[in-house]
Amino acid sequence: MPGILVYALHYEGAINKNSLGAVSEAARLAGELGTEAHAIVMGGDDLTDDLCASLGRYGAAKVLRAKGPEGLAQPVVDAMAKAVADGGYDYALFGGGLLGFEIGAGLAARLGAGVTMEVTAVNVDGGRLVAERPIHGDSSISSSRYKGFGIIIGRLNAFETQEAGSGAATVEDLDVELSEWSTRATMVKRGEQRGVDVDIEGADLLVAGGRGLGKAEGFEMLEQLAGTLGGAVAATRAVVDAGWFPYAAQIGQTGKTVAPKLYLAAGISGAIQHKVGMQSSENIVAINKDANAPIFEYSDLGIVGDLNKIVPKLNDAIKVKKGG
Numbered sequence: 001m002p003g004i005l006v007y008a009l010h011y012e013g014a015i016n017k018n019s020l021g022a023v024s025e026a027a028r029l030a031g032e033l034g035t036e037a038h039a040i041v042m043g044g045d046d047l048t049d050d051l052c053a054s055l056g057r058y059g060a061a062k063v064l065r066a067k068g069p070e071g072l073a074q075p076v077v078d079a080m081a082k083a084v085a086d087g088g089y090d091y092a093l094f095g096g097g098l099l100g101f102e103i104g105a106g107l108a109a110r111l112g113a114g115v116t117m118e119v120t121a122v123n124v125d126g127g128r129l130v131a132e133r134p135i136h137g138d139s140s141i142s143s144s145r146y147k148g149f150g151i152i153i154g155r156l157n158a159f160e161t162q163e164a165g166s167g168a169a170t171v172e173d174l175d176v177e178l179s180e181w182s183t184r185a186t187m188v189k190r191g192e193q194r195g196v197d198v199d200i201e202g203a204d205l206l207v208a209g210g211r212g213l214g215k216a217e218g219f220e221m222l223e224q225l226a227g228t229l230g231g232a233v234a235a236t237r238a239v240v241d242a243g244w245f246p247y248a249a250q251i252g253q254t255g256k257t258v259a260p261k262l263y264l265a266a267g268i269s270g271a272i273q274h275k276v277g278m279q280s281s282e283n284i285v286a287i288n289k290d291a292n293a294p295i296f297e298y299s300d301l302g303i304v305g306d307l308n309k310i311v312p313k314l315n316d317a318i319k320v321k322k323g324g
């Protein structure tokens, strides 16, 4: 009997890594529950048998393939609601990210189901799933149990991708009649998110930006400086939460831990939750207009001043030095 249904997003012939993590997690949990993990995909002809069946490597026993626009929430809600009605699933699991949040919330409204977002761990207790979610600024954990159908949406990349399955999944086409309102939106353009493909943890040199940049565009000058130095750009949680830079670049307690040769922090106060992710850097240079900013307490070199003036000058000076 099928137990957990996972939405798997695909793009340009590949399943999204975050979705593979969710499939792996569902397979692990289904194993403990004595049920199965199934995946559901939506798209066009690029959803080949091979691509769908490949989810078996991550533990999906079956893949439901629905025809419809990829990357839009409401058509997927239609497909998942139908699959749940047909298949008797107990849970839906998502890997997180904005699309997962939107589909999961839509499905919860459609089915009158309980939903937990930003989940960082899922356990089995008494034959039912329990979702753990950090609350109060990540200082405590709340546990959610579900009376009926449960929807669990992970924090982005919270679930580890694991090739646990033995081989190919069965692929089944799912006929869905899309609701009239589900087809009103169309995908106009799909953009690349800056910085996602950059190996922040492996970089020797990081130029990190915080709220002191003032706006998302402030990151452009950091990208120029990182380009001149041959490094990568990182960020604080405050700015990724504000949508100024991708989550993939977040350093700190709830982000990545790095130890580059040089960590240049611009407009970062140096909160403890940020410090724990970068304090092992060989050299820390901080630019902050507040001479009392905590980051200066653990910097090797501190520059007190306006980053808008200092960063472009630094970039020019390094260019001259490199050219000379």
Ligand SMILES: Cc1cc2nc3c(=O)[nH]c(=O)nc-3n(C[C@H](O)[C@H](O)[C@H](O)COP(=O)(O)OP(=O)(O)OC[C@H]3O[C@@H](n4cnc5c(N)ncnc54)[C@H](O)[C@@H]3O)c2cc1C
Binding pocket: 136, 137, 138, 139, 209, 210, 211, 212, 213, 235, 236, 237, 238, 239, 250, 251, 252, 253, 254, 255, 256, 266, 267, 268, 269, 270, 271, 272, 273, 274, 277, 287, 288, 289, 290, 293, 305, 306, 307, 308
């Ligand atoms: C449980 C928990 C987990 C967290 N995890 C993380 C995490 O993983 N990573 C993380 O980064 N944070 C994390 N935080 C948030 C953390 O506590 C801070 O709120 C955050 O790091 C602050 O980001 P910031 O330095 O960009 O912003 P702010 O604290 O607002 O600092 C901005 C700084 O910019 C300076 N500034 C302003 N204008 C200029 C200018 N023109 N020139 C130069 N300097 C200027 C200001 O003086 C200030 O020091 C977490 C918090 C909690 C509670």
